[in-house]
Amino acid sequence: MDNPFEVLDKRLRNLEALMQEILQHLRAGAPVAEPMIGGIELAQEITRLSKARIYALVSARQIPHAKRGNKLYFTRNELQTWIAVGNRTPYP
Template sequence: MDNPFEAIDGRLRNIEALVLEILQHQRAGPKSMLPEVGGIELAQEITQLSKSRVYALVSARKIPHAKRGNKLYFSLTELQSWISAGKRFSGDEIE
């Protein structure tokens, strides 16, 4: 007679493998799944700013973007660099 726990053990191994795969995807982060170039939605996701604020920054030419016709385009790496360039240093880091 077969061991009744073998089937349960096999299923638990499958569940464990799936959980590990899910954890790896979570550790990669949602930003890794973002496209390199996108529209206003990409800018909102990266900057965490409202659509109207992003449009105001575009209008003032204070955020990196490109425009073709009526469509705005944003580069993921340019937005990340723009955010990093705005970093403020603490008093200890300035000295």
Template sequence: MNHNPFELLHSHLCRLEALIMEQISNAKAEPSATEVGGLALAQEITRLSKPRIYGLVSAREIPHYKRGNKLYFHREELLAWVTAGKRNVHQNVR
């Protein structure tokens, strides 16, 4: 069999490009677990107002980091904090 080396190279490049595009699309679909953000991230996850979040920070009741005048929050820590507040539900059986 006499294969054209340019055609072989082209087919390998096409497969490689498809794999790279698949990896890029998978990476964009998954949010980063170590995502760090500011007050907007905390509001998005907790659905609380700015004054309420500032109050929780002041009382040291919400996980946060402070560098200078800026507040930082980790998505993973906020999600863990929210889910830690789960309450048991009483079910009426009748």
């Protein structure tokens, strides 16, 4: 049977190696993958609107979305474009 301290030491070294790898990726500026397609939660995160307001916009077909069965889907790029298009020109 292995010495339990050796097993713990091995696991700690593995964790340390993993942490070093994660730190290297973070320092290199590796982008964190964000979900491109999501449900109502993604729409809330991007637009900062309530669920009720998003449902009202979907009902009026004023926000980009897709529907499959009873599930709503939103894409990050379409929502960001929708927000950008709604920008008003600044006052002079």
